[in-house]
Amino acid sequence: MQCAQLELRQPDGFVLGPLSLQLKAGKLYGLLGANGAGKSTLLQLLAGLKKPDSGEITLMQQPLQAYSATARARQLAFLSQQQAPSEMTVRQLLQLGLLPHKALWQRDNQIDRDYIQRVLLETGISQQADTLLSHLSGGEQQRAHLARVLVQQAQLLLLDEPVNHLDIRYQHQLLATLRRSRLCVLASFHDINLAATYCDELILLQQGQLIAAGAPGQVLQPELLQQVFGRPCLVDQSPFTGSCRVTFAPEPI
Amino acid sequence: MTNTLRLLCGLALLAASLLAALHIGAVDVSLYALLQGQAGDALQAEIFWQLRLPRVLLAGLAGAALAVCGALLQLLSRNALADPYLFGVVSGAALGATISSLWLPALALPVAAFAGAVFAILLVLALAQRAARQGMQSISTLLLTGLAVSFFCSAVASLLLYQADSFAANRIMFWLMGSLSRADWPAVQLLSITLAITLTVCAVGRRQLAALNWSDDMAKSLGVAVQRWRLVLLLLCALLTAVVVAYCGGIGFVGLMIPHLVRLLVGNQVVPLLFGSTLCGAIFLIWVDSAARTVLAPQELPLGILTALCGSLFFLLLLSRRSTDEY
Numbered sequence: 001m002q003c004a005q006l007e008l009r010q011p012d013g014f015v016l017g018p019l020s021l022q023l024k025a026g027k028l029y030g031l032l033g034a035n036g037a038g039k040s041t042l043l044q045l046l047a048g049l050k051k052p053d054s055g056e057i058t059l060m061q062q063p064l065q066a067y068s069a070t071a072r073a074r075q076l077a078f079l080s081q082q083q084a085p086s087e088m089t090v091r092q093l094l095q096l097g098l099l100p101h102k103a104l105w106q107r108d109n110q111i112d113r114d115y116i117q118r119v120l121l122e123t124g125i126s127q128q129a130d131t132l133l134s135h136l137s138g139g140e141q142q143r144a145h146l147a148r149v150l151v152q153q154a155q156l157l158l159l160d161e162p163v164n165h166l167d168i169r170y171q172h173q174l175l176a177t178l179r180r181s182r183l184c185v186l187a188s189f190h191d192i193n194l195a196a197t198y199c200d201e202l203i204l205l206q207q208g209q210l211i212a213a214g215a216p217g218q219v220l221q222p223e224l225l226q227q228v229f230g231r232p233c234l235v236d237q238s239p240f241t242g243s244c245r246v247t248f249a250p251e252p253i
Numbered sequence: 254m255t256n257t258l259r260l261l262c263g264l265a266l267l268a269a270s271l272l273a274a275l276h277i278g279a280v281d282v283s284l285y286a287l288l289q290g291q292a293g294d295a296l297q298a299e300i301f302w303q304l305r306l307p308r309v310l311l312a313g314l315a316g317a318a319l320a321v322c323g324a325l326l327q328l329l330s331r332n333a334l335a336d337p338y339l340f341g342v343v344s345g346a347a348l349g350a351t352i353s354s355l356w357l358p359a360l361a362l363p364v365a366a367f368a369g370a371v372f373a374i375l376l377v378l379a380l381a382q383r384a385a386r387q388g389m390q391s392i393s394t395l396l397l398t399g400l401a402v403s404f405f406c407s408a409v410a411s412l413l414l415y416q417a418d419s420f421a422a423n424r425i426m427f428w429l430m431g432s433l434s435r436a437d438w439p440a441v442q443l444l445s446i447t448l449a450i451t452l453t454v455c456a457v458g459r460r461q462l463a464a465l466n467w468s469d470d471m472a473k474s475l476g477v478a479v480q481r482w483r484l485v486l487l488l489l490c491a492l493l494t495a496v497v498v499a500y501c502g503g504i505g506f507v508g509l510m511i512p513h514l515v516r517l518l519v520g521n522q523v524v525p526l527l528f529g530s531t532l533c534g535a536i537f538l539i540w541v542d543s544a545a546r547t548v549l550a551p552q553e554l555p556l557g558i559l560t561a562l563c564g565s566l567f568f569l570l571l572l573s574r575r576s577t578d579e580y
Contacts, residue, residue, distance in 0.1 A: 049470055073476025080470050087521035088463070096464055100476035104457045132520075152475070 001156055006055035008045060016041050018055060019210040023184050030195030031188040033205035034229055039188040040081060043158045047078035073100035077154035079145055081161050090144045091129045097151030116151060123147040138165035159187040196220060196244040204228060220244045256525050263532035270539045274309045277543045308436035312542035313535035314444040315497045316507055320534025322490040323508025324527050328466045329486060330392050337494040337508040341403035345373020346498040347429055348410040354421050355413060363499040370495035377402045431504040431557030433542050440500045447496055451489045455527050458482060462523045503557050506564025507534055
């Protein structure tokens with residue numbers, strides 16, 4: 001996926017871009033930035049949920065607008081940040097993920113059911129498969145939504161805060177699963193260190209502008225981070241993986 | 254209890270209700286004797302085939318149509334208080350009926366009411382589409398536009414009736430309170446065709462409906478053509494309600510109450526909710542109409558009064574039960 005000179009002006013005065021970026025197959029990209037930097041807006045633009053005022057998005061050398069809604073949903077899955085809970089079981093939510101692959105009159109068959117069962121096991125929510133979503137904790141709901149995104153079988157995943165609400169254990173499990181899947185993933189993060197550990201490349205946004213993009217070692221510069229997040233910080237290496245580790249200076253009390 | 258079992262129970266109950274309702278009425282008609290071809294006299298057979306049978310069928314169809322519209326609109330608008338009368342259908346129909354009975358007596362009441370209902374619906378949809386294009390939330394805009402158009406139409410209708418003679422006013426008032434006394438075979442045919450089309454579209458688009466019930470973004474990212482589906486489903490609902498209102502007048506609360514009742518039984522899943530509402534709505538209105546025909550026989554009670562009574566009491570009961578559950 002590629003986008004060039006993408007720009008969106010919102011009625012409230014917020015301007016995203018113009019920015020250009022390229023997402024390559026099989027890589028995990030982390031989107032970083034302070035609150036209101038435009039992370040969610042950028043993801044919604046790339047997912048085709050919002051129309052840019054100018055610029056072009058291409059998906060596999062074809063303009064995104066040229067895709068029909070269904071064809072787009074087969075290539076690209078999107079996970080939004082807030083999901084109002086609905087009276088639906090986890091399994092029923094996952095079945096919705098098959099929507100772009102099904103003709104109107106088609107019923108779910110045994111292959112679909114087996115596939116959904118496999119995704120349920122992979123994401124660790126097979127125990128709750130037949131529980132109503134509204135009866136699950138925030139973390140379990142989040143895992144159910146991620147499972148739905150995986151069921152959609154898209155090559156490109158756009159995830160808004162996928163590890164939000166998740167326990168530490170599941171945060172790591174999920175990102176490792178995404179890494180192993182060899183899909184192209186663009187996910188926004190609040191936890192910089194988590195992003196630095198698992199992502200191939202990081203993209204840093206500030207007030208709708210792209211400030212830096214590249215390998216974690218290039219992007220995570222102390223001066224840059226201080227400028228974006230407003231706190232002095234220290235960048236060293238994680239004792240486990242050797243990846244970048246950022247520690248922000250505390251506010252004096 | 255599985256949904257299949259519930260469906261069978263519902264169908265059995267519907268069949269029993271139909272049979273029972275066919276026996277209830279001012280004139281005793283023996284169904285058995287009729288089917289044996291040995292009815293006592295031709296008048297009995299005439300009453301049965303031309304009056305009672307179409308009336309009972311129309312009651313079932315109207316109840317099913319209103320309930321399924323209510324359920325569909327609640328799914329689409331993600332609002333538990335949505336109701337088929339939301340588009341100003343009833344007040345639009347009332348306006349049409351008023352205009353025709355004052356100035357165009359040649360025009361049949363159902364035709365005029367239908368024209369009025371369609372006018373109101375198209376006005377609401379056009380205004381809501383225009384507002385949505387300017388970036389407003391399409392669902393809440395739709396609800397508010399429906400409310401405004403509804404008040405506008407009933408204000409104009411009231412003004413006209415206020416000026417008119419009391420005979421015309423009475424006629425419109427009685428029609429507005431709802432009655433199935435106009436039931437005939439063309440009405441049954443028209444309504445069953447419209448209902449069948451709506452149910453087929455819902456069954457075919459069950460996944461799209463489930464996605465729309467989540468959120469527009471969810472539906473869009475799953476590849477649902479959100480605007481197109483919503484427009485088709487809203488138009489079908491509107492058409493179905495317009496047909497019901499044109500023939501039967503205002504029958505309130507069915508579209509609001511039945512889906513809530515069904516939701517308590519089967520949850521908020523698209524297919525069980527819509528088809529459960531169809532069955533329950535049919536059974537409910539068949540019984541209410543039987544009561545309307547017999548309670549004050551030979552006089553008829555307006556249907557809308559009975560449904561509103563049942564509906565409001567049911568809601569108060571539901572609310573009081575819910576509040577004891579929660580606190």
